[in-house]
Amino acid sequence: MAVSPNSTQGESRRVHVREVGPRDGFQNEPETVPTAEKIRLIDALGRAGFKRIEVASFVRADVIPQLADGVEVLHGINVPEDVDRMVLVPNSKGLDNALRERAYFEEAAVFVSASQTHNKRNINRTVEETMADVRTMAPRILAEDLKLCAVVATSFGCPFEGKVQMERVLDLAEQFAEAGATEIGFGDTTGMCNPAYASRFFAAALERLPGVEVTAHFHNTRGQGLANAYAALEAGCTSFESSFGELGGCPVPAGSTGNIATEDLVSMFEEMGVDTGLDLGKVIEAAREAQATLGRKLTSHSIVAGPVIWAPSV
Template identity: 65%
Template sequence: MPADTTLPAAVTIREVGPRDGFQNEPERIATADKVRLIEALARTGLQRIEVASFVRPDVLPQLDDGVAVLQAIDVPDDVHLSVLVPNQRGLDRALELRDRFHEICLFLSASETHNRRNVNSAVDDSLAAIERMLPQVHAAGLRCQAVVATAFGCPYEGVVPGERTLEIAGRLAAAGADEVGFGDTTGMANPLQVRAFFAAARQALPNVELTAHFHNTRGQGLANVLAALEAGCTSFESSFGELGGCPVPAGATGNIASEDLVSMLHEMGIETGVSLPALLDATRDVQRVLGRPLGSHVLVAGPIEWATA
């Protein structure tokens, strides 16, 4: 770590497993199981959880019970729930349940090819649609996160210049996004790239919350977290058990595991507000529901228990 780097004392974590994690599972997960798992996560100390998607059911049938989930879950008042919305139609459906969540996530890709394959739209058209939708989100009294996918690289086009990603992010911030997230959608980022990018992003976007969303596709997820921390990023997204992945390209495996992220941050003296034992209990329940081992390292090894004299 550079000698002049000071790590933040605390970070915030948004748990995206109930949406991003479950969307890639081959089997359908019962609504009652989803509700129980979200409620368990909401009692670990996590204060931000992404719980549902308003993508068309035929596109993501694993999440077609989002309305039922939102209507059933009971979480503490200080836990903020978010939903993913792909377009105007999805936003209209989401706003019918505006009293059941706090934040809406709108998204697009930095890569033209990925955006067309993911949402069947040109990047400029997606940007224009988000710029139209953002005022509606705020008018409904909701917070808005805008996410730029393939922010660090595209499986179809290769390198995505950081300047291109920041140009898109700048338009999102100018349109009123409360938060801009940067997704390493297929795990192509490396720590040097991440550190330089977030240093530039903090300079270019001083008045908006910046969030890092890393995938562990090639085993570099937590290294990228450290690089983002060194650049001053204090907001991260992760998924229990390392579940998730982009459904478009082949081989796009899961997000960084929430329990691995929390364990590393706590060992480094960075506060998250999350109880690691409670988070591990919730992840074990996910593992039982899915009936297979999950990819989290801490789930296998357990938290570090330092010996005392």
């Protein structure tokens, strides 16, 4: 891998990036992206080298109509065989529906908000009710030889309750691990994290969750997403989620803008000498295709600027 002249990294590092735009991104669009376009864009992401893509959600169609075509998308995509396809399951009913399509995905994600208020407004359940259902779902997921992933939303702050205690977040994460989750993601659902806290948090999470893949999921609502990702990396985190084109956000509450742009994250890592295993040019191309599909300018920097190209030394 070519390392830029600005890289100060003495030894090669490798990170894993899951693309979540097809689920987390498209669910927050005001209009529904046509199924054929979703399939085309996911296939483009598959060609960019992603090994993990979140492709669908088994939520009620009347709650998130933008994702009502999840089964059609799963059936229609044609990604390389080494790409793991993830689906999000909000509850046991959603899992029932997902398992009917077991042949079309390899990973299932369950989730809870660390904030009671956000959890109630998001899925109309208390945190305790959600975790009780997780303990019911987990053995069913594992029995299907699926990877069980878990997400703690509002890990870094809640728009309704304010500060969320780190101990509460890590306690929920430990409950997920006890249920059998081998990956746990921590979501900055409305972009309330800062780099100093990200550094402390991920150092603590990695210490508390030995043997678990700890994943950082940052939003760029207040412009600190990439700085938070860098802080998490320096704390030892090597697993990240992001969304091409900086698509996404949280529908609860309004105004919470998108995830960090995958192409911007990959560009930063590659310029630092951190290997992502991705073809940055193809990631940018997929983001530009998403921009054309949506018919509006997206907020990713790399869509405009493209990758950094280093001139030969004179």
